[in-house]
Amino acid sequence: MEFVPGPAVHRVLCADCGTPIVPNSANLCVACLRNTVDITEGIPKQASISYCRNCERHLAPPAQWVIARPESQELLAICLKKLKGLSKVRLTEAHFIWTEPHSKRLRVSLTIQKEVLTNTILEQIFEIEYLVQYGQCPDCTKLAAKNTWKALVQVRQKVPHKRTFLYLEQLILKHGAQKDTISVKEVKDGLDFYYSQRSHALKMVEFLGSVVPIRTKSSERLLSTDTHTSTANYKFTYSVEIVPICKDDLVCIPLKQARQMGNINPLTICTRVGNSLHVIDPNTLQSSEITSPVYWRTPFDSLAGISELKEFTVLDVEPMHGAGAVKGKWVLADAQVALSGAFKSTGTYEDDGMMDYETSASANQIFHTRTHLGAILQPGDSVMGYFLSHTNFNSEEFTKLPQDRIPDIILVKKAYPNRRKKTKTRNWKLRSIGKEAGEEGETGGGRGVIGRMGGRDQKKVEQDYELFLRDLEEDPEMRSAVNLYKAEQAMKTGKEGSGLAGGKSRKKAQFAMEVDSGGDAQMGEGEGMEQDESGPVEAAAGGEETDDDVEEEPDFPEVKLDELLDHFDELTLGDDVHEEE
Incomplete structure (x- = not known):
């Protein structure tokens, strides 16, 4: 086998240092070539990036705020976009160099290549230091202002x-x-x-x-x-x-619209409010749904609200049988009722000592009515209803109704007066949308977003809030749509507070509402707000009967523990929480 030698490599001396090198167009070695030509020229060795500490986003050119974690590919891309002369060279490698997390510095190592002479490509590795500047993005600026x-x-x-x-x-x-x-x-x-x-x-x-x-x-x-x-x-x-119609309101539907809704009786009760109104005729159990477009085409107001409810005592109930007597949870029944406190031996007198003959004429009267509450009413129960015999409504639609189709009484819901006379602590509480302190015009306390205006309406808001709590207790369907939370601290406070009266008897039928640290007005014993069941507070009659002597209603819809949540899942605008007793 004949040996063939390879081609001889001719070398020349570097023009600057005399080192033997392979001939090139510049006749310079790599070291002398780097000293002569700087391929990093035009690329800044220091730069800055903007960082918003509120939303933890970085500013990416030209004006976009993006989320980028430390030493991530997204953050590296933002750093490379900040370099202006990088487009004139070829980037082969880039990576972060570790720095202290709180140093407000980022170090990036870059490897670039560039053709400096004919067929001569020079590669160089260098570092760039970024200064992290704290600022606010436009969204956080709007939130702060x-x-x-x-x-x-x-x-x-x-x-x-x-x-x-x-x-x-x-x-x-x-x-x-x-x-x-x-x-x-x-x-x-x-x-x-x-x-x-x-x-x-x-x-x-x-x-x-x-x-x-x-x-x-x-x-x-x-x-x-x-x-x-x-x-x-x-x-x-x-x-x-x-829509200005609420649950348990008495509604008189316009006659033309009632005929279009299956020829329902215009005098109905609103039983539920969702994305539409659900009304029912207590005489026939015929129900209908009024959607928003249908209502706003011919709007109408409610005849009466729950503030005009009167308390009645059920004397006798006879459920009806046959087709149409039962519809869902409603059962049609004939009931005999009388005003609460009827058949007393003493008459009703006004403040000046004169007897109120108009009231006493119906005080001992028995009324026969048909109701949709036949499934829950028993003789001796208390029930809330609208007393239409001595009521005048400013409504043209109500005036058009035949008088023989207007009942004396329309029963709405069952009442639990004995339960309300007991100062018993609720074992649950509600969240509230928080608020920003110090807003202009605020005089209320820490109630949350509702009831912050204070002033004359503060007591009315407290009453509305108590009525809302009662609706949650008495309506499981309504209660299932909201979140209730355990109030262990409120229960402890209620037990401790029962012994702070100095041995006095708890004989005034009031409720005590415990509010958060904002300083809302507390309504406790001794305020003497004497109202019917529609109000949040009932004054004790004569003060002779204590709370311990009053027997609770056995069918009172208690809130079960399995319906309560243990803790708050997430923060709201603030940490305000309603706490009730």
């Missing part, structure tokens, strides 16, 4: 109570619809929700439309415009009006 918002949702209901908004607050908390809200403000007939983005406001409007019957209107206001880029800045406002 007061009265700065992009969209507003105005929720209104023209009714004289706050029970609807108390229930709506619990629905918002259960479904987490408040997470994008930057501020909530109470106004005369409702609430205002402020948002930093228009999409968040539209999401809230969509949620409200799914839980209550509403109609909406939208408007926008131009703040600024740029003629060069054809862009404009707007503020959006969405007006949401809730």
Whole structure:
């Protein structure tokens, strides 16, 4: 085998240092070539990146805030975009060099290549140091600045109570619809929700439309415009009006609309309010559903609310049998009732000592009526109803009704007066949408978003809140739609507070409401607010019977422990929580 030598490699001396090298166009070695030509020229060795500590986002060129974890590919891409001259070279490798987490410095190692002479490619490794500058992104700036918002949702209901908004607050908390809200403000007939983005406001409007019957209107206001880029800045406002009819209200449907709804009796009771109204005729158990478009086409108001309910005593109940006598949980029955406290030996006198003959004429009268509560009423029970015999309504639709079709009494719901006379602590509590302290015009305490205006309406809000709590206790279907939480601390406080009266007898039938540290007015013993069952407080009659002598109703719908949650799942706008006794 013949040996063939390889081609001889000719070498030349470096023009600067004299080192033998392979010939190239510059006749310079790599070291001398790097000293002569700097391929990193034009690439800054120091730079800065912006970081928002509130939302933990970095500013990516040109003006986009993105989430990037430390030493992640996203953060490395943001760092490389900050280098202006990097497009003139070829990047082969880039990685982070470890630095202290709190040093506010980021070090990145780069390996680049560039052709410096003909067929001569030079590679170089160098480091770049980034200074992390803390700042605020535009979204966090709007959150930090007061009265700065992009969209507003105005929720209104023209009714004289706050029970609807108390229930709506619990629905918002259960479904987490408040997470994008930057501020909530109470106004005369409702609430205002402020948002930093228009999409968040539209999401809230969509949620409200799914839980209550509403109609909406939208408007926008131009703040600024740029003629060069054809862009404009707007503020959006969405007006949401809730149907002014609530649960247990007496409703007189317009005759034409009643005929279109299956020829139902116009005089009905509202049994449930969801995204539509559910009404029932207590005489026939015929029910119907009124959707929002149907209602707003021919709107009407309720004849009477729960503040006008009277307490009656059931003398006899006879459930009816046959087709149509039972519909769901409702059972048709004929009942004999009398006003609560009827058949007393003493007459009813006014303050001046004269007898009230108009009241005493019906005090001992027995009324026959037909009711839909035949499944829960027993002789001797107390029941709340509308007394139509001596009531005048300013309604044209009610005037058109034949007099023979108007009953003397319409029973609405069962009452538990003995239970209300006992100062018993509730074993559950509710969350509340928190508030930002120090807002202009606030005089109320720590009640939360409802009842913050204070003033003359503060006592009325306390009464509405107690009625709302009673509705939750007495209506399992309504209670299942909200979250109830265990109140172990409230129970302990109630037990300790029972011995602070200095040995005095607890004989005044009042409720004691414990509020959080904001300083709401407490309504306890001795205020003497004498009302019927529709009010939150009942004064003891004569003070001769103590709470221990009163027998509780055995069928009172207690809130079971398996319906209560242990703790709060997430934070709201604040940490305010309703606590009740």
